[in-house]
Amino acid sequence: MRKQKKLGRNVAVVGAGMSKFGMFKDKDSKDLFVEAFKEMIASVDKGFDPNDIEALYLGNFSNDFFMHQSHWGPIITDLVGITPKPATRTEGACASSALAFREGVFAIASGFYDIVLVGGVEEMSKCSTTEVAEGLALATVPYEGKVGFTFPGVFGVLATAYFAKYGASHEHLMNVTIKSHNIAPLNPKAQFGVTIRDIMNKKIAAAEKKGKPVPQWTDEKDFLRDPRANPVVAWPMHLYDCCPISDGGACMLLVAEEIAKNFTDNPLHVMGIGQGSGKGLHAAEALTSFEATRNAADEAYGMAGIGPEDIQIAEVHDCFSMAEIMHIEDLGFFKPGEGYKAVEEGLTKLDGSKPINTSGGLKCKGHPVGATGIAQIYEIWTQLRNEAGPRQVPIKDLRIGGAHNLGGTGGTCTLTILERR
C-alpha cells in the first residue's frame, strides 16, 4: 500500500558537488568535503553567497571509530564559513547522508529554512582492512556482528539464499560486476575506472613480460571464474563482488522551490523522500529482500505519485553485486526472482531500458560510507541535467531518477526521487 505523504512546501536541488573517491594518503575528511563544496558552489550557475546557507545536515557513519573524531557537524560549518549556523549530523550506517538529504528537505518544507547545505563524508583508508571491517560491523544489529558476521559474510548468506530460491548462480552476479566496470572508466571521479577486460589484459601482459605462465582466460567471465584472479572473500562473494574501502565527500544545495530559479535555470524537484527501518536478518521474512527498502519505496512513490515504472534511471546500493539484484527487485523495477535475469539481458546497462548505477556504482565509484547517499543523488542530478558526458544515458526526455541507499544489514534504507521539470 502506497503511503500518500506530502510536503507542505516543495524543495529543489540547485547545486551539487562530489570529491573524487579513492584511498587518499594526502587528503582527510576536511579536504574531501571542501573539494565537493567548491564544485557545488561552482555548479550554482547564477551564483550565490555561501553565507546565505542557513543550516547544514551532514551524514557520517563513524569517523568516531575510523578517525577518532566525532561531532563533525560544527567542524564542517567552520570549514565552509557558516558558523554559527546549525549543523546536525545524521547516522544510519551506510545510508547516513541520504538521511542528511531527507532532513534538509524537511527543514525547508517545514518553512523554517529556505537554503540548506546537505552533505556526507567518510575517511576510511587510514584504517587497516581489519579495522574497517570491525567498524562497519558496528552497524549490524547486535545479533549479527556479535556472532562473527562482517559484511561480506552477510551478503554471502543473502546470495546463497537467493541462489537457492530463484536458481541464480555466481555467473549471474558477474554480470553486475562486468557492467559496473564497463561504465566506470567513463566516470572521472570513480575509484576504479577500469574494465574487467582491461584488468584481465593487463595481467596477461604482465605475465608475458615476466615470462611467467600466461593465463588462458577467454573472456571476462572466464577471468572472474578463476580463483587466482578473483578469490573468494565469503562464499559466494568473490573479490570482484565487493565494493572497495574509500574516502570521499559529497554535498548538495537545497532551497525552497519558489526561489530555485534565483540559483539556476536547471533546478531539480525533490519528488520523493522515502525511508524505512529493518529488523535483523534473524527476523526477516525472507533473506532475499529488505523490508526497509520496500517501506522506503512505498513512501517515496506515494509522495511522488508515481510507480517504479516511472523511474527512468536509478542508483542502487551495490555494496556487493548481490545487493544490486535484490534492490532492483525490492524497488519494484523487476519482479522478485527476475532481477538477475534483467541484468543478464542487459536491461540495466547504460543503454538498457532501465539503466542502473550509471556512476559505476559503489563497486567501482567507491564507497566512503557516509558520503555515498548524497554521491548517489549526485549521479542522478548529473544525468537528469544531461551533464554526464560519455556515460550520459541515451534516454529521450529523461526526467525522473531515483537513488537508493542502504545502511547496515537493511537496518536503514532510503529512496530519493528527483525530477527535472
Place this chain on the structure above:
Amino acid sequence: MRKQKKLGRNVAVVGAGMSKFGMFKDKDSKDLFVEAFKEMIASVDKGFDPNDIEALYLGNFSNDFFMHQSHWGPIITDLVGITPKPATRTEGACASSALAFREGVFAIASGFYDIVLVGGVEEMSKCSTTEVAEGLALATVPYEGKVGFTFPGVFGVLATAYFAKYGASHEHLMNVTIKSHNIAPLNPKAQFGVTIRDIMNKKIAAAEKKGKPVPQWTDEKDFLRDPRANPVVAWPMHLYDCCPISDGGACMLLVAEEIAKNFTDNPLHVMGIGQGSGKGLHAAEALTSFEATRNAADEAYGMAGIGPEDIQIAEVHDCFSMAEIMHIEDLGFFKPGEGYKAVEEGLTKLDGSKPINTSGGLKCKGHPVGATGIAQIYEIWTQLRNEAGPRQVPIKDLRIGGAHNLGGTGGTCTLTILERR
C-alpha cells in the same frame, strides 16, 4: 538580531517518559529506552496505539565508542515495535537528542508525518572513567582533544577566564552545586538524590562511628572548600563541580497540533526550536560565552516571538557548575558577568524569580549524554503540566519554559521552548 523563522505547521508534545538515570550494571540501552517508552505511553492520557507512530528520531552520541554498537535507530524501532517505519539517529555530541527533538518537529511541520517519536539514549557506565573521558573528548574540535583536553580541563579554562574577567571565584560556583543538590532529593529519577549537607553529615557520622578525627565543617561551603572532601579535578573544577557518568533514556511523542487533543487535554505547544554551531575555543571571541548558544537563542526567541524575560523556568546544560552560569548569561536571562551574582542572590533557586535546573540539573540528575537533551525537555514538560510534585516551582500561571542543551566545547547548542496554552 532575532531570526524570525516560522514553521508552516504547529507541533505539540503529547507524551513524555524518562528512565531513572544512574549507573546500572543490570540495564542496557535497550532496557533504559523501554523504561522511558513505557512511561511515555502511559502519559498519553487519552491513550493511543503505538503502531500509529510514523517515524523515530533518536539522539545518541557514541554508543559506537562506548558500547561497540552503532546504528541504534533500527534497533529501537524494532524494540518498540514500529519496524519498518523510518529511524534516524542524530548526533551533536551531548546535544544529540535535542537535535532529535528538533528533527521530529521539522518532519511534522513539513506535513510529511503527523505522529513522531523522538528520544535519546546513552550507556556509559560499563566503560572505565578513562574510556568515558576519551570517548567524550572525540566531540571536541580537533584542536582541543588532540592537544590533551578532556572536558573538565576545558571548563576549568573557561572558569579561569570567567573569574579573571568578572571577579567571580570558586565560592560562586559552589552556589550552583549546593542549589542543584538541594533540589535533587525531590526528583526520584535523579542519579544523586542527596543534598551537600546530607553528604557532609554522613561523612561526619561515619568518622565518629569509626573513631576517626571528625571533620569540623561549619556548612556546605566549608565542606566544598576542603580538598579532602572536594578534590580538584581540573582547577578550578572540583569534584562537586562536575556531572557524573550516567546511563539513561528519554523519549517524547510529537504530533501535529491540530490532532493533539486526540491524545491529551494537556498538550504542550512547541514554541521555539533554536540551534547553533560553534568553532573551537581557539577561535572564540571570548572564553566566557558560547556563540552557538547565542545563535540558538536568537532562532528560538525569534520563532517564539518572545524574549528571555518571557522564559519562566529553564533547564540549562550544567555539565559543570561553571557552564550553568555561562548559559544563563548567553540565553539573556542575566547580563554578561551578572550570572554568578544572580545565583548568589538565589534568583535561580526553585522558589527564585527564574528557576534554573529544577530537575537537579545534569550535576545531580545525571548526564547520559545522548539522552540529556530530551530529558531536559521532559523536566519542562513536567513543570508546565504541574506534575513535578515536591519540586514544582511556585510560579503562578506557569506557561513558558526553555531547555538548553550543549554539545562538545560549544560546537552544537540548542534552545527548545515549550508553552502551555
